[in-house]
Amino acid sequence: MSGTSEGPRAPTGTSPGALPSTVTERHRMSSPETGRGAAETADRSGADRSAADVAAELRDHRAAFNAATLPMAVVDGRGRVLRANDALGGLLGAPPAALVERQASELVDLAADDRTWQAYREVLHGLRSRFRCTRRLKHPDGRSLWAEVSVVPMTAASAAEPRRVLLSVADVSDRRELQDRLRHLQMHDPVTRLPNRTLFFERLSAALECPPYQDDSMPARHGRIGLCYLDLDGFQAVNDTLGHRVGDRLLAAVAGRLGDCAEQDATRNPGGSRLVARLGGDEFAILVEDSAGTQALTELARAVLAALQMPFDLAGRRLSVSASIGVVERPVAGTSPTGLMQAADTTLYWAKADGKARWTLFDPERNAHRMTRQALSSTLRPAVERGEFTLEYQPLVGMADGVVRGVEALVRWNHPQFGTLAPNRFVQIAEEDGSIVQLGRWVLGTACRQARRWQLDHPDEPALFISVNVAVRQVWDSDLVADVARILAETGLAPGLLQLELTESAVMGSAGRPLRALQALSDMGVRIAIDDFGTGYSNLAYLSRLPVSVLKLDGAFVRGFRYDDGTHPSPADETIVEAMVQLAHRLGLTVTAECVETAGQAERLRRIGCDTGQGWLYSRAVAPERIADLITARPARD
Incomplete structure (x- = not known):
């Protein structure tokens, strides 16, 4: 004292x-x-x-x-x-x-x-x-x-x-x-009689700030700390259907089993103390001071999972529950209470996202990816206003004559921290938070202006059409028809030189407003393409009533045509591609093959009847200046 x-x-x-x-x-x-x-x-x-x-x-x-x-x-x-x-x-x-x-x-x-x-x-x-x-x-x-x-x-x-x-x-x-009794009441949960959140964080802070004293007469200390952070799957349903009294009895029974697991773990791995606490609601934690390592901590998590999966008999009712557990184990040095709990909370979220009724070990690499996603999500909207996005263009080449017919606009994010990011790093995030509408509008306007500029700079050359990817959320959350009409009017680009690409899964399920929007765009003269065709629903019945002009075959089929990787081409892929091309042509559609990388692939696709090809054989996505060079280098056409 x-x-x-x-x-x-x-x-x-x-x-x-x-x-x-x-x-x-x-x-x-x-x-x-x-x-x-x-x-x-x-x-x-x-x-x-x-x-x-x-x-x-x-x-x-x-x-x-x-x-x-x-x-x-x-x-x-x-x-x-x-x-x-x-x-x-x-x-x-x-x-x-x-x-x-x-x-x-x-x-x-x-x-x-x-x-x-x-x-x-x-x-x-x-x-x-x-x-x-x-x-x-x-x-x-x-x-x-x-x-x-x-x-x-x-x-x-x-x-x-x-x-x-x-x-x-x-x-x-x-x-x-009296003070001790009052403190005990303040520091313990009245339902389970376990230490509460306040006492848990007090012990956690003490364990991280003051490592246990050690001398020659004591067993070796590991200098590590472990945490199993869990909550019950579907506990709210118990409260809602059976009432809070039964719910409280269940929490008390869970607390007892957690205490037994902690005692048994202390017998298997003597050394540091274990603290079982209720942090609130159906959330519990088992803090292991002087942890013996990841394997020992995961053994504790397995034991907890098995113990909680056994049925509970409560006042004549038999209840079965499960738990999701986030497991974090790391050195005491350099670890803060906030950092440890953030890692535990993230890992618990992973356990639930992966299917519940399981434990998940903290993964630094997975967490780094999550942190990157959060950083990108928080800065995506302002990045459009700051002009951090640029467009590159990949040629779409006629398979019969090798002439560049059009280009696909591909967006890149020049992120100040992570460098140049491809669409697969941020488009899904933009779709989730709704910023894809703002970003998509910018891409559409920039691509149309660039296509018009090429046309004006090379009046003697056939005009290139511009293909722009459109997310389904753009169709639902914005007036895409009005946006397209306005941009075409502002840039002076002919509607027939604009192609909008939507994924197969988005187009095939179209009905109501999306279908009316696609029809209005088609009536305007804009071409509609189905991207990655063959990997989604592949409901051919939709092709007869949707205003589609182009099918873009997924690259997975084209890769089956390779000879130069030591494998034989897939006869099944070739048969499927040939059937899809014939069907598309009978419906009045043109076909574009994606991911064309070798001359052998190009030749086989040409014989099958594909109209245009896109891939590294012709060009990677390049800056607008390179496309201008390709326009002037095109052979004269009759």
């Missing part, structure tokens, strides 16, 4: 608990040496007393001191006991005379910590007006008691008289016991 000082520091002071002045002072006031003025003053006040009276008064005060029920001692400036009363002797189990000349600090344990010792010495030296602390002492009958120790200076008769202090000891065990 550390001492708590009270009041300002001062060289000397007078306390209500101080003893009376010495005989010397009393005698000085009545002796002839004090002068006639003093004698005359005494006469006027009627306080002329004899030395015998002073001595009698002093005896009375000493008698009161000895008879007092409050344990007390007079201590000199060097900390030695000058006098002790009977109450102090009874408290310490020794005659008062045996306490004289002993160090008071040893009697009541004032040297246990540096802060208390320093404050006590300051009172002895007159640098502090008073001092008070709480100490746990051993009573002669064997019981422990909490004592409040107070030290105050006593009044000195003269500057030459040695400095003394009065030490008193009050038994505050009842008050301390």
Whole structure:
């Protein structure tokens, strides 16, 4: 226990608990040496007393001191006991005379910590007006008691008289016991009787700030900490259907099983302590101080999972529940309570996302990916306004003559932290948070302006069409038809030179508003293409009623045409592609093959009847200037 000082520091002071002045002072006031003025003053006040009276008064005060029920001692400036009363002797189990000349600090344990010792010495030296602390002492009958120790200076008769202090000891065990009971109520959950969130974080902070002391006689410490953070799957349904009383009984039963698992784990892996806590609702935690490693912690998680999967019998009801557990294990050094809990919360989320009723171990790489997603999500909308996005263009080439017919616009994010990012790094995030509408509108406008610029810069060359990817959310959450009409009007690009690509899964399920939007765009003259055809629903019945102009075959089919990777082409892929091309042509659609990488693939696709191809064989996605070079290099067409 550390001492708590009270009041300002001062060289000397007078306390209500101080003893009376010495005989010397009393005698000085009545002796002839004090002068006639003093004698005359005494006469006027009627306080002329004899030395015998002073001595009698002093005896009375000493008698009161000895008879007092409050344990007390007079201590000199060097900390030695000058006098002790009977109450102090009874408290310490020794005659008062045996306490004289002993160090008071040893009697009541004032040297246990540096802060208390320093404050006590300051009172002895007159640098502090008073001092008070709480100490746990051993009573002669064997019981422990909490004592409040107070030290105050006593009044000195003269500057030459040695400095003394009065030490008193009050038994505050009842008050301390009440405080402990109140603290226990504040720090424990009333339903499960487990430590609550406050106590859990108190213990966690202490474990991370103050590693356990170790000496040669103790087993080796690992310097690691482990945490199993869990919640019950579907607990809310129990509360909603059976009521909170049954829910509370279930929580208490779960707490009991968690405690058993922690005790068994301590037997298997002795060393650090385990703390089982209820953090709120149906969330629990098992903190393992001085963890033996990841394997030991995952064994605990498995045991908890198995224990909770066993049915619970509660007041005639049999309930079955499961739990999802996030497991985090790491060195104490460099770990903060906030960092550990964030990792545990993330890992618990993974366990639930992966299917519940399981434990999941924290994965730094997976977490880094999650953090990257969060960083991208939080900065995606402002990035459009800051102009961090650019477009690159990949040629769409006629399979029969090798002439560039059009280009597909592919967006890139020049991120200030992560560098240049391809669409697969951020488009899904944009679709999830809705920023794809703003981004898609920017891509559409930029691509159409660029297509028109090429047309104006090369008036003698056939105009290239521009193909732009459109997310299904753009169709639902914005007026895509109005956006396209406005952009075409602003740029002067002919509707027939714009191709909008939607994924197969988005187009095949179109009905209502999306279908009306696609039809309006088609009526406007805009071409509609189905991207990645063959990997989604492949419901051919939709092709007869959707305003589709182009099918883009997924690259997975084209890759099956390779010879140069040591494998034979897939006959099935070739048959499927040939059938899709023939079907598309009979429906009046053109076909584009994606991911064309070799001349052999291109030749086989040309023989099958594909109209255009796209891939690294022709060109990667490049800057607009490179497309301008391709336009001027195209062979003349009849």
